[in-house]
Amino acid sequence: MPTVGVIGLGSMGMGIALSALRAGLPVRGFDVAPDRVEAFVAAGGQGGSLDAAGDLDIAVLVTVTAAQARDVLFGAGGLAAALPAGALVIACPTMSPDDARDLAVRAGEAGLLYLDAPISGGAAKATEGALTVMASGAGAAFAAAEPVLDAVAETVFRLGDAPGAAAAMKVVNQHLAGIHIASAAEAVVFGITQGIDPAKTLEVISRCAGTSWMFENRVPHIVAGDYAPLSAVDIFVKDLGIVLEAAGAAGFSPALAETAAAAFRAAQAEGLGREDDAAVAKVFARQAGVALPGAG
Amino acid sequence: MPTVGVIGLGSMGMGIALSALRAGLPVRGFDVAPDRVEAFVAAGGQGGSLDAAGDLDIAVLVTVTAAQARDVLFGAGGLAAALPAGALVIACPTMSPDDARDLAVRAGEAGLLYLDAPISGGAAKATEGALTVMASGAGAAFAAAEPVLDAVAETVFRLGDAPGAAAAMKVVNQHLAGIHIASAAEAVVFGITQGIDPAKTLEVISRCAGTSWMFENRVPHIVAGDYAPLSAVDIFVKDLGIVLEAAGAAGFSPALAETAAAAFRAAQAEGLGREDDAAVAKVFARQAGVALPGAG
Numbered sequence: 136m137p138t139v140g141v142i143g144l145g146s147m148g149m150g151i152a153l154s155a156l157r158a159g160l161p162v163r164g165f166d167v168a169p170d171r172v173e174a175f176v177a178a179g180g181q182g183g184s185l186d187a188a189g190d191l192d193i194a195v196l197v198t199v200t201a202a203q204a205r206d207v208l209f210g211a212g213g214l215a216a217a218l219p220a221g222a223l224v225i226a227c228p229t230m231s232p233d234d235a236r237d238l239a240v241r242a243g244e245a246g247l248l249y250l251d252a253p254i255s256g257g258a259a260k261a262t263e264g265a266l267t268v269m270a271s272g273a274g275a276a277f278a279a280a281e282p283v284l285d286a287v288a289e290t291v292f293r294l295g296d297a298p299g300a301a302a303a304m305k306v307v308n309q310h311l312a313g314i315h316i317a318s319a320a321e322a323v324v325f326g327i328t329q330g331i332d333p334a335k336t337l338e339v340i341s342r343c344a345g346t347s348w349m350f351e352n353r354v355p356h357i358v359a360g361d362y363a364p365l366s367a368v369d370i371f372v373k374d375l376g377i378v379l380e381a382a383g384a385a386g387f388s389p390a391l392a393e394t395a396a397a398a399f400r401a402a403q404a405e406g407l408g409r410e411d412d413a414a415v416a417k418v419f420a421r422q423a424g425v426a427l428p429g430a431g
Numbered sequence: 432m433p434t435v436g437v438i439g440l441g442s443m444g445m446g447i448a449l450s451a452l453r454a455g456l457p458v459r460g461f462d463v464a465p466d467r468v469e470a471f472v473a474a475g476g477q478g479g480s481l482d483a484a485g486d487l488d489i490a491v492l493v494t495v496t497a498a499q500a501r502d503v504l505f506g507a508g509g510l511a512a513a514l515p516a517g518a519l520v521i522a523c524p525t526m527s528p529d530d531a532r533d534l535a536v537r538a539g540e541a542g543l544l545y546l547d548a549p550i551s552g553g554a555a556k557a558t559e560g561a562l563t564v565m566a567s568g569a570g571a572a573f574a575a576a577e578p579v580l581d582a583v584a585e586t587v588f589r590l591g592d593a594p595g596a597a598a599a600m601k602v603v604n605q606h607l608a609g610i611h612i613a614s615a616a617e618a619v620v621f622g623i624t625q626g627i628d629p630a631k632t633l634e635v636i637s638r639c640a641g642t643s644w645m646f647e648n649r650v651p652h653i654v655a656g657d658y659a660p661l662s663a664v665d666i667f668v669k670d671l672g673i674v675l676e677a678a679g680a681a682g683f684s685p686a687l688a689e690t691a692a693a694a695f696r697a698a699q700a701e702g703l704g705r706e707d708d709a710a711v712a713k714v715f716a717r718q719a720g721v722a723l724p725g726a727g
Contacts, residue, residue: 303622307627328683329681339600389715422683
């Protein structure tokens with residue numbers, strides 16, 4: 136039984152840690168916020184600190200950004216120095232393929248295995264152990280990761296042996312997810328300008344060719360006027376930023392992603408960064424001069 | 432048994448005419464192209480000409496544009512003068528809510544019932560009698576339309592008694608459908624710039640949060656390099672034009688729809704108007720300097 140450390144106990148990391156625990160693995164939880172570690176301990180896990188990680192076989196990084204993952208691994212008192220030789224790093228944050236390749240090279244230089252393993256599915260799926268994992272890395276990294284992947288994932292897409300390939304696929308997913316959240320919000324507002332109640336738009340379009348996974352998942356938030364963050368505006372400012380950076384580095388200007396990114400940045404500038412990403416509808420509603428459900 | 436005329440025997444109109452025929456209704460087919468009428472007659476239907484439509488109880492308009500529908504009804508030798516008093520017009524084209532209201536008013540002045548009834552689902556669903564119909568109009572129009580709706584639709588959304596309400600919902604659907612075709616194409620091209628094979632993008636994203644109805648329906652065309660038109664680029668230039676016109680009239684500038692419309696117009700300008708709408712990917716591929724499957 137490998138000893139597993141989960142670094143970052145946000146909604147996704149907590150779900151992953153709990154799923155690994157439920158599968159019978161010894162799991163230690165790490166977070167900069169003590170209350171997150173306490174919550175995990177209360178649920179039956181163990182707490183820990185990064186500089187005493189010498190007994191971990193697997194470190195699952197569930198930080199928000201690549202910069203945080205880099206700092207956790209290679210910053211002062213970082214994991215890379217504490218982990219035993221041959222331990223496995225499973226890196227889950229959405230990051231550019233270049234960042235994934237860079238982290239993998241540095242982990243290799245430190246004698247560690249590295250699995251590029253971004254995740255999709257949201258907090259509920261994480262807690263159920265039913266995530267979708269896009270993964271790429273060496274065969275030895277996949278083999279070592281198996282107990283964790285079995286515990287947390289419903290579907291694992293094996294995308295080859297090169298770190299960066301999985302990061303690229305996740306970034307393509309975020310390209311679409313970000314555009315589709317924005318298009319759902321724009322459509323609801325457009326409907327209001329045409330006299331259509333948002334609840335009716337949700338009911339009808341969910342069964343027509345205009346639907347999307349994000350439309351069906353996020354429009355209920357708009358209909359309910361509930362912007363408690365399941366995933367925040369700030370996340371899509373970040374993720375579409377990664378999309379635009381990766382595309383730009385390849386000489387491509389994805390116009391739809393740029394337009395969606397501008398809408399999320401506008402929402403952030405209006406102070407909505409910590410609200411649910413469906414709050415991008417508020418930007419469109421203000422532009423259109425219409426009221427959303429629950430507004431004012 | 433009402434006698435039904437179907438005006439416009441394109442892929443959608445032919446499917447509707449055949450479904451009505453299969454349901455046991457007497458059906459006459461009309462089209463400016465004699466070979467379409469001949470095909471319908473060969474399938475067991477009857478042909479006809481618009482100025483001899485005095486025995487029709489129901490006229491189903493399946494033209495491409497509102498202007499064509501207006502011409503069929505109110506042009507020289509048009510249906511409105513030929514139809515008996517109290518006959519029903521079922522108008523299926525995607526059109527602006529203003530156009531739908533205008534046609535309904537003029538039909539009423541001519542003593543006709545009018546059902547605003549745009550359709551969704553594509554040619555295959557039309558032929559199966561399994562369309563989704565968004566409908567609005569007076570109770571008498573709904574009652575008279577029942578035999579036809581039963582024959583052609585799997586789902587009928589009743590959107591109230593005001594013509595224009597159904598047209599508005601269809602336009603909202605086309606807003607999303609157009610953006611999602613363009614976003615699917617942009618994502619596939621973005622993936623190629625990151626080293627991802629389009630077939631792999633299709634396989635993985637179809638099971639992730641980035642998916643959409645249009646992604647799953649159109650990306651196979653890109654993967655196969657097959658741009659035989661099931662629905663053409665020209666259609667989305669038209670439909671997104673209606674979106675932008677209706678939004679603009681309400682004082683709203685939908686930025687994502689504008690961006691998608693620009694992509695379809697660019698495809699049209701490059702001579703791709705008659706190709707499948709997934710050919711918008713060729714515009715993005717050229718911008719990115721990458722090759723799509725089957726190209727070159």
